[in-house]
Amino acid sequence: MDDHDHSHPHPAAADEAPPGYYEIMETAIRELLIEKKLIAPGEIRRQIEVLDSRTPALGAKVVARAWVDPGFRARLLTNGRAACEELGISFYDDTQLIVLENTDKVHNLIVCTLCSCYPRPVLGLPPDWYKARPYRARAVREPRKVLSEFGTEIPEDVEIRVSDSTAIQRYLVLPQRPAGTEDFTEEQLAAMVTRDAMIGVVKVNLEHRIDS
């Protein structure tokens, strides 16, 4: 055998690691389901495009509209999904959305203690900390302490309500509009609303404003 003829496959370049066991399993399952015509080849790619199109900017648009339009706010609190669809945000799954309004008396926090359920059509995919054990375990037992670890101090006379999501029931927090934003346009308001404010772990404040 020629010294230069390797019978084994060349190892991939260092910056391009070979696919791992679970990645190979994912590819194999997908290809088998396509071969069996249970899913169509383009469906996964199209769904990746849908996932990529969902970011907290959509939720921020919903929040800003609710702040400037009392009629929309009322509809949003009555039926979150229908009101989001009114703004052209489609729900690609069977989930329902309950929007929880923060007030001077109540601060809302959302969690999924069992897994990682999250209002994906309006916020995109959840951050890793939302899916990790410490947040899931502790948010329902000691929310004030959890909030303080996010730098959020809620006064003792404000009730904290924690809502635990399920596979079909998701929540979105409608944060309080900060004082001093009376002259802001809807776009300026939306630019202040962060993902974490819509999970309820932080408040919206003027420092979050993204100046264009």
Next chain:
Amino acid sequence: MSQTEHLLKTLPNDIGGLPADRIERIDHELEPWEKRCHALADVLDFHKIISTEEKRRGVESLGAELIGKLTYYERWVVAFANILFQKGILTPEELAKKMDEVERRQAE
């Protein structure tokens, strides 16, 4: 509550209210295969092949040790395989053969 009573009443994913570490605000950009895995989960749900709740129970049935050792999307892909076997949609043998084929092809 005895130790076994606790194990009986709470499954591995049922951790709401348990003591846990301080929150670290971790996050990462999904790897391409992780995003494909997420899209696959959605498509399986659309076609009522595996619903979101079936997937969650599929992860639960992996048991505490495996749940603790696999990453988030690794748990999903293993749960998909097990559920598809249980439903008779795939067999372990055809998945093993296809995985060998994928591995050979990607090594080329």
